[in-house]
Amino acid sequence: MTTDYNSLEIITADTSFEAKLNAEEKYGKDGFKIVNGKTVNKSKWLGFIKKEMYELTIKIENNSTALPKTFNQINIDIPPTPIKRERPPEVPIPDFITEDGLPELKLSDRPITYSNNLSSRKMRPVNSIRSIQEGIKPPHSQKFDQSDTENFDFTAKKMLEKLVEHKNKTKLDPIAFAPKNSSLSGTKDNGINPENTECNSPNAISIQLLRQMEGMLKTMQEQMKHLNNQSQELIYDEHKLPKGLCEMKRNLAEVETPNDVIQKIIAGVSQSLTPEEQNNPLQTAKAYENWCVDKLKFSDELDFDNGNGPKVIVLIGPTGVGKTTTIAKLAAIYSLSKKQKKSVAFFTLDTYRIGAPEQLEHYAQHLDINMEIIYSAADIDEKLKEHQDKDLIIVDTAGRCQKETDELKKLSKILERLPNASKYLVLSATSKYIDLIDTLEKFGLVGYDNLIFTKLDETNSIGPLLAIMLQKNTPLAYVTDGQQVPTNINKADFEYFYNNFLSNTMMFR
Numbered sequence: 001m002t003t004d005y006n007s008l009e010i011i012t013a014d015t016s017f018e019a020k021l022n023a024e025e026k027y028g029k030d031g032f033k034i035v036n037g038k039t040v041n042k043s044k045w046l047g048f049i050k051k052e053m054y055e056l057t058i059k060i061e062n063n064s065t066a067l068p069k070t071f072n073q074i075n076i077d078i079p080p081t082p083i084k085r086e087r088p089p090e091v092p093i094p095d096f097i098t099e100d101g102l103p104e105l106k107l108s109d110r111p112i113t114y115s116n117n118l119s120s121r122k123m124r125p126v127n128s129i130r131s132i133q134e135g136i137k138p139p140h141s142q143k144f145d146q147s148d149t150e151n152f153d154f155t156a157k158k159m160l161e162k163l164v165e166h167k168n169k170t171k172l173d174p175i176a177f178a179p180k181n182s183s184l185s186g187t188k189d190n191g192i193n194p195e196n197t198e199c200n201s202p203n204a205i206s207i208q209l210l211r212q213m214e215g216m217l218k219t220m221q222e223q224m225k226h227l228n229n230q231s232q233e234l235i236y237d238e239h240k241l242p243k244g245l246c247e248m249k250r251n252l253a254e255v256e257t258p259n260d261v262i263q264k265i266i267a268g269v270s271q272s273l274t275p276e277e278q279n280n281p282l283q284t285a286k287a288y289e290n291w292c293v294d295k296l297k298f299s300d301e302l303d304f305d306n307g308n309g310p311k312v313i314v315l316i317g318p319t320g321v322g323k324t325t326t327i328a329k330l331a332a333i334y335s336l337s338k339k340q341k342k343s344v345a346f347f348t349l350d351t352y353r354i355g356a357p358e359q360l361e362h363y364a365q366h367l368d369i370n371m372e373i374i375y376s377a378a379d380i381d382e383k384l385k386e387h388q389d390k391d392l393i394i395v396d397t398a399g400r401c402q403k404e405t406d407e408l409k410k411l412s413k414i415l416e417r418l419p420n421a422s423k424y425l426v427l428s429a430t431s432k433y434i435d436l437i438d439t440l441e442k443f444g445l446v447g448y449d450n451l452i453f454t455k456l457d458e459t460n461s462i463g464p465l466l467a468i469m470l471q472k473n474t475p476l477a478y479v480t481d482g483q484q485v486p487t488n489i490n491k492a493d494f495e496y497f498y499n500n501f502l503s504n505t506m507m508f509r
């Protein structure tokens, strides 16, 4: 069901997921932007029946093709997930082959080196998941063809034969001079002792080459075997997943969700699905949504009714993540909005960075809020007494790099003076997952009980943040998505998080 308002369109469906899917089918993934989403009660059958529906307001992008797509057409043009693999050491073709009077080998006679194979493999996607999903072609195996190995053996044999032929011509028995323990190796019983051969004679050189060649061929054969096993494992991993789970896995990987977390999600979601449902992307996506409802934690609204003086919140986190800007946004929400109208004061512990107090002071003046600079732990008690009449005290801290463990301990000591304060760890969505994990660990020294994600406007990769939420049990309180004070902040709850970020991880293309 749709209603048009110029470039705005309302799409109504049973669930938010289906509404978004419908929009994607109609305008393509990049053909629209979500403006709003809400649950509404729709009348059906002349108003006899009321049904809860989801209404998605979208803004249609100018470049939208607006070509309706059928469900089957949605999976298109997905580049294969690049797979990192160890590059085996290259085995060079010895250029001496054509020298020293040895038989010249035609290019086609040469054994295929790994460098040749690697380039040809680039043309063959390892994960032809799309083709499996579309059912167009059978899964394309990365495995080396049996014929590859046979060709290789054949070529290798041919080379050896040519060399042996050459040796025979020079009246030397190559078997006698093959490496010890090799299939060609002989013993002194053969009556020919290689040590007797003069080192610089053409024959001695040929024998040495022959030994080297055999060693090389063996190494190459082993490496091929190793590669074959490796690629088979990877393919098995992709192919054994049913279509729905495979689609979900790909979407999660696209938003840079760490691999171990993807595995965790797959394990969790698949538990609630029958094998048949796991093959259905729509049902898998719904199960994923339900699983997330259960797993993702969001903070409650600030509680001002504890009767113990002002509510105190402290923002901690690395330098430059947006603590001070977020404090200004929070102060604006609570002091300016007609609904809240709270009296707010700022405390800042950030005397470390030049200009830091001035930055907060600037916001304090604009919002008509008192600001106190705290130089020592003792200051806190005094300033707290002074501001007992306030509803909310927001404390700014110096951005500490997680490596400054001593500084973090000092901060922790000061914050001990605020035992009832809620501590919010601020994380930037632009940080790498590995650094986010490090930040969580190091700021654990100070302690925190809520999370704030900032700079969501600067990335599409929600995966690392999703991973943090799933791995830690700390609830998410706010999300910021721009530099504008006070507009670019949102109270995080599941609906908001799902509509704005999570739904992207379960879209079909």
Ligand SMILES: Nc1nc2c(ncn2[C@@H]2O[C@H](COP(=O)(O)OP(=O)(O)O)[C@@H](O)[C@H]2O)c(=O)[nH]1
Binding pocket: 318, 319, 320, 321, 322, 323, 324, 325, 326, 399, 454, 455, 456, 457, 458, 480, 481, 482, 483, 488
């Ligand atoms: N794009 C974007 N920039 C932000 C956001 N929040 C803060 N910033 C910017 O990040 C920079 C550092 O912010 P600041 O509040 O000083 O960080 P602090 O060192 O943690 O206090 C400033 O340029 C802010 O305007 C956000 O949500 N999105």
Ligand SMILES: [Mg+2]
Binding pocket: 323, 324, 325, 350, 356, 396, 397, 399
């Ligand atoms: Mg700051």
